[in-house]
Amino acid sequence: MLLIDTYVGPSVIEGVGVFAAEFVRAGQPIYRFEPGFDRLISPSDLASMPEPIRRFVDRYTYPHPADPGLLVLDADNGRHMNHSDEPNTNFADAVFGYAIRDIAAGEEITCNYAEFEPAFVILPSMVEAHTGMQHMAAAE
Numbered sequence: 001m002l003l004i005d006t007y008v009g010p011s012v013i014e015g016v017g018v019f020a021a022e023f024v025r026a027g028q029p030i031y032r033f034e035p036g037f038d039r040l041i042s043p044s045d046l047a048s049m050p051e052p053i054r055r056f057v058d059r060y061t062y063p064h065p066a067d068p069g070l071l072v073l074d075a076d077n078g079r080h081m082n083h084s085d086e087p088n089t090n091f092a093d094a095v096f097g098y099a100i101r102d103i104a105a106g107e108e109i110t111c112n113y114a115e116f117e118p119a120f121v122i123l124p125s126m127v128e129a130h131t132g133m134q135h136m137a138a139a140e
Contacts, residue, residue, distance in 0.1 A: 001034045006077045006109065013082040017108045024103040030089060031078060031097030033065055039073040040064060046071070062117045065094035084110035091115040 011017030060079040064070035087110040
């Protein structure tokens with residue numbers, strides 16, 4: 001769960017992102033894994049879900065830090081945090097996330113997904129897929 005005030009807004013990285021609603025100083029904790037707050041999803045739960053929900057879970061979850069057989073779905077704005085190869089946070093611990101430099105109010109908060117998801121592969125852009133579908137529909 002995020003430990004700072006945030007909001008979701010348009011992102012130049014991908015659709016929407018998480019933005020700091022307050023100044024965050026370098027070294028400040030911004031996230032703590034909280035099992036009573038975040039949703040845990042087992043493989044059997046996932047198998048019984050409709051396909052659109054499975055795609056949502058695939059995009060917005062990550063492996064549980066202590067049990068990689070479970071997936072974590074952030075219950076707050078954290079699920080909209082975008083990946084960056086040069087993030088302004090550090091999630092190498094997987095249980096805690098910290099700002100690695102000062103983050104201004106209004107600045108997008110980013111992380112490197114590979115720090116907490118060993119098999120991380122960047123998924124195709126949902127924005128590009130949606131934009132492409134709109135262009136195809138307009139051409140018909």
